[in-house]
Amino acid sequence: MVSAEQMKFEVSDRVATITFDRPDKMNAWTPVMESELRRLMAIASEDDDVRAIVITGAGRGFCAGADMGRLSDASSGNTSAAPPVAPAESDDDLAQRYSYLLAVPKPIIAGINGAIAGVGLCIAIYCDLRFMAAGAKLTTSFARRGLIAEHGSAWMLRQLIGPMNAADLLLSGRVVEAAEAERLGLVRMLPADTFRETVQQTASDFANLCSPRSMRIxxxxxxxxxxxxxxEATQLANREVAICRGTEDFKEGVAHFIEKRAPRFTGK
Incomplete structure (x- = not known):
């Protein structure tokens, strides 16, 4: 059993679910949560029984951004409210504060069950897929707090939804509902009443129907x-597909299709 103070960690049907667990605070972000997310991600990454990962929030929110108590202390010059220690500065794209999620060798789904803002949104944009419950709302919020686009969010949003849409969300700090976020291409909206079940089933399909090796590459x-x-992208694909042909998962991928049965991928 994996214990954590401000998160829950569960594994079921080859899916690890990491749940932000401060529902009374709308899962507002803390240094403890930052440390625990890294630790739980490492556990899920190293566990061969885990083949997909879901990040979601307890209660009505996903993550309402940084804990406002800490922001209030910081704005008044309280040194005890200093930000948590960030990773050492590096030129490695995958060694930034939250970009390490891109290097996790398994698909990560952000299950945005409710309100999401600031750093919460930053974490979600580093996930591979973002599903959002109908009626849920998001905001970058930075410009309305006297902050700037944190944690590489300007670069990531520009890549995900284009320069004009990224500028809109970041410069305005306005609130966006799930339906608009889907139109922008930032999320895929799902019905709220079956949201958690649908997210888990999607992750389970990845975990049980797809080759872990294929998903990693x-x-x-x-x-x-x-x-x-x-x-460069094509040449990389050519090299990788040549390697695939000698793997157990490629042989199993062909065999289960021909034999019309469920796959038994090993990740090798």
């Missing part, structure tokens, strides 16, 4: 793509 390809030319 595809995630690497998607992460590398914004910094590659088409030629």
């Amino acid at each position: 595809i995630k690497q390809q998607l992460t590398a793509a914004p910094r590659q030319t088409l030629a």
Whole structure:
């Protein structure tokens, strides 16, 4: 059993679910949560029985941004409210404060069950997929708090929804409902009444129907793509597909299709 102070960690049907667990505070972000997310992600990454990961929130919110108590202390000059220690400065794209999520070798789904803002949104945009409950709301919020686009969010949002939409969300700090966020291409909206079940089923399908090795390499390809030319991306694919043909998962992928049965992928 994995214990955590401000998060829950469960594994079921090859899916690890990490739940932000401060529902009375709308799961507002704390240094403890930051540390626990890194630790739980490492556990899920290293566990061969886990093949997909869901991040979601307890109660009515996903994560309402930084804990306002800490922001209030910081704005008044309270040194005890200093931010948590960030990773050492690095030129590695995947070694930034939250970009490490892109390097997790398993698909990560953000199950945005309710309100999401600020750093909560930053975490979600580093996930591979974002599902959002109908009626839920999001905001970048930074410009309305006297802050700037934190944690690489300007770069990520520009990649995900284009320069004008990114500028709109970041410069305005306005509130956006799930339906609009879906139109922007930022999330996929799901019915609220079956939201958690649908997210878990989607993650379970990844975990049980797809090759862990294939998903790991595809995630690497998607992460590398914004910094590659088409030629570089194609050459990488050519090298990887040649390797695939000698793997157990490729042989199983063909066999289960021909035999019309459920796959038994090993990740090898």
